[in-house]
Amino acid sequence: MTEQERIQHIMRRPINRRGFLSLMGASAGATALAACTSPAGSLAPSGTAAPSASSGGPATVAPSFEIETELLTYNWSDYVAPENIETFKQRFGVERFGYDTFASNEELIAKLQGGATGYDIACPTAEYVAGMAEDGFVQELDQSRIPNLAFINPRFRSTSWDPDNKYIVPKDYGTTGIVYRKKLVPEPVTSWKDLYELTKGKYSGKTVVVDSMGDVFPFPLKLLGYSLNDNDPAHLKEAGDILLELAPHIHSADSDTYQVKLANEEALLCLGWFGPIVDLRADPETEDTAYVVPSEGTLFWLDTWVLLTGAPHPNAAYAWLNFIHEPEIQAKETESNGYATANEEAKKLVSPEIVNEPGIFPPENQLATLEESFDHSGVQQRADIWAQFKSKIGG
Amino acid sequence: MTAVAGTSAGASPRREAGGGWRSRLLTAALVLPVSVWYLLLLVLPLAIVFVFSFGVRGPRGGYTPAFNLDNYANVFRAVGIDPFINSLWMAAAGTIGCLLVGLPLAYYIATRAGRRKGLFILLLVIPFWVSFLIRTYSWFLILDPQLAVAAVRDLFGNPDFNVLGTPWAVLIGLVYGYLPLMVFPLYVTLERMDRTLLEASKDLGAGRWATFRQVTLPIALPGLVTGSILVFIPMMGEFVIPQILGYGRTFLVGNALYLDFLEFRNWPAGSAKAVLLILVMLVTVTAYLWFINRGRRVREASVL
């Protein structure tokens, strides 16, 4: 059999720690790295010209990486498919897969800044990673140990968040847009301007915004035609004026139960995310709930895997980071999470109804309007506007 | 600083008979654990907060050493003193609500329940072993405008009637969440009430109200004071219940602190607000206790 077939044959056997080692030692050159990729996919990266992360250099993974028996992760709730965890544990002989949860990026960062330690891998949103790196909370990745990164859509590599791809392994991405009850809001809702007009006017008191400064600021900024990362004081003032003007007309700032409010018609419009309304769509009474990426553009967020500094089990961590991007595994993630995957190969294996859902995978023509958002929590003017906005909500 | 503002002058000489140093040793041993805890987990962390309040926000949040008073100067800059006033109103209303609901309950359990006292007390706390969030979400459901509230609406023909999002929903949530903190202190004091006093009072011809005012209330006072403090103080910092049930329509001290520490990660600014809040509340509590205790002369002798 060819080298390729031999490797695929080996890959089909369950690999324990020793098997991994012998496999690493067994091949030489680029083939060894390619052998780490999924048995199902082709050895070469997928159609789009992706600079292979594994290209070049001999397969010097020679120092034996004994995979520890534990892996401690710190993640959002329900963000990894349980069957993938099981597969990982069995394949790599990891006995204990710790899964602790946090409820917001802010909690994660605050904990890290307060000195919390002990985890291997965390799952922050990309805009915080640069800051985490500067503070020394995340390690630089040894890309050669994560050859499956080759499958990532190049759009999500070398992002402004991490231009040299030093820290981020992309996980899921999505957008922040407008959610509304089509049946009850007959007017067209396609832009931030529509949201502005409707909130100020006919549907006053029926709009909910998520309780997140970073997700709400793009609304007035894009409405005014500025970049959502614009920190020019004059522009921020204009945006602030819009927010303060709307504040009395806003129903509430609520990231967690806006889907309930949409369902019981307390609110008809919402500046929010797609994820929570999946259930609304499944229910015949509320299936008219629609998600729109506003025409002026909006932010897209990227959730990422990072390797924390001082990770007690780095080898298991690398094994996981590579494992999770095997196309089949990643496809299972998408099916279970309902969020868009950054892994192009995996996307091919995901069911069409998810892939074709514009709320999950933004269509090509919209991708151009999406902007990467950065962490502006330190901009005093934004902070003041946000505090004032929140204090004036509901009149 | 309970209602007993006494001295320990009543110590019987017999208790000193064991030798001054042995007595002092016992005292020291008794207060040792709480001293260690207060020192390490209260004083030191608060010292950290105090130091932070003079600092500057780190470039990515957190704290950078500095020494300036900007944070204190800026406490009221963005949103004024409104959050504090709002919290005051809310805490006051919540405390009164807890009192109205809790005092009769504590009285009943302490004096009427007989053998089932313990059961009543246990049943009082068991609901709180169910996670706070799903308890609050249950209220969210109970008060859902499309369900029971809609029925009330139809009944009274008032289309604008709503509970969620109004201060009433917040009040319900607050009383619900803080009731044990009011009932327990009241219970432990009322329960010790010497019933013969009440009998005697009756025998002497006092009416129910007079008996209550002159016999029951003074005995319950320590519990009342403790309960009201234990309810009012935490309510000043409460913001989750108002956020969920009141739709966050009032901006409170808790909101401001949360924004500083988590959303903006501006620990120095948050620390300054916290230090101010602690000082103000400490003064308030001291004033409250002094007011309650003036004119009360109780000799507090050691029971050990």
Next chain:
Amino acid sequence: MSAPAIPAARTGHPVSRARPVDRLGGLVEFWFRGHTALVYAFLYLPIFVVVLFAFNGTERRVTTWAGFSLKWFEVALNDTVVQKAVENSFWIALPNAFLAALFGTMAALGLQRVRKGFRLGYDALTYVSVIVPEIVIALATLIFFSSSLDIINPFLASLQGDAARPFRLNFGRETVIAAHVLFNTSLVLLLVRARLSTMDRTLVEASYDLFATPWRTFRQITLPALLPAIVAGFLLAFTFSFDDYIITTFTSGPGSTTLPLFVFGQVKRGVTPETNAVATMMLAFTLSMLLVGQLVLRWQSRRRGQKGSVAGIVAESAG
């Protein structure tokens, strides 16, 4: 008119227990009973809803009813993550309650013997511990712990020479317990002191006059008199710890996720009825333990010819 008060030196409670406290008029009595019943109905209404929705056959969202189903119980029983969370919650809350009850009672007794100046200082600290907003103390405690660990762990490591995996202190259950004990000790302290202030010192004096040792006096007079406050404090401390979110979030470490952390984390993705199922099972367990205890004691006491009950025992110790 009334039976003479029976001094019961053992419990320090000079009253015959079987008689109601004061005979108020029938209407007032009725009002009291009604109020109590309403309050308990109020307390248990959301609990009833929680239990009801544990049987909700919906796919995800808890707030619509989609038929009766037991599937979420099945999910909960198979979910090791939530089980670990419950376990952590329990094994954090229980030691915390014991420590808080012990330390708080000791402190309450000791503070009576302390000079006034010191006592005021302790009182101030007690109230400060209640006043400090949770987010502030949580973050500050985290910083304190991590700074301490940064000092302690290298020291420990140097003591262990070149052990392959040196023992080190980490964030985990212990740090959470330590953080919880602070507030809960203050709570117990306040409750016990409130109780102490109502105590009849003459009994203590009498005990000494009868040449009882301090320890005996404590055991037979003081402790029984304080027991309701101690038990109440224990229950409150347990409850607070079990249900705490903010302090636990910041002081916990890998593997010490508690039930509230789990539930709050679920909010972003949607709280499922699994949480309701877990709560229902916990309630069922607690209530059945209560019932079993009740029945066992009643059976036992029937054998001895007395009436007894769990509530009775608690009530007995509650004075």
